[in-house]
Amino acid sequence: MKKMIMMVVAMLSMTMTSFAENENADLTLNTEVYDMTVNLRKLAVALDMTSDQMESVGDIHRMFCAEMMMAAHANKDERTVLMDKAIKKDLRYMRYVLDQKQYHKYLMLLNTTLQNRGLK
Known part of the structure; x- marks a missing residue:
């Protein structure tokens, strides 16, 4: 026993x-999945950015990565809300820094990345 x-x-x-x-x-x-870090030099080449744009995009992207990591560690209920806020904020700032052609290409790259990671 x-x-x-x-x-x-x-x-x-x-x-x-x-x-x-x-x-x-x-x-x-x-x-x-929520780690959104990218090679900024390759992104700059893909979008044909100027050096001023590269600096601004780097700052915006670091903030976006931090917000996405906060979303990753949030509760399941809050996760989608935080992720949507981070994406909208990132796109709003990128639209200000990039011209229309660059922004369109960036939007395409971001959507593809989010779909490939299963976030959208």
């Missing part, structure tokens, strides 16, 4: 460990 109880306790502890590992894996995967 004592051996049976010990075996059940051991099985329960292994199951609980497995659940904890899955939760940590989900959090890590979730954080990776």
Whole structure:
């Protein structure tokens, strides 16, 4: 009887460990999906930006990445709201810095990135 109880306790502890590992894996995967860092030099080449635009876009993008990481760590209910706010804010600032052709291309790149990561 004592051996049976010990075996059940051991099985329960292994199951609980497995659940904890899955939760940590989900959090890590979730954080990776919301990591929006890009190579700013490649983005500058793709959008044909000037040096002033590169500096401004770099500042805007760092702020966007920080807001997306905050969304990643938020509750499930708040996550989509925070993500939408971050995207709208990023697009509003980018529209101010980029010209119409650059903005259109940036919008296309951002939408593709969000779709590939399963966020839209």
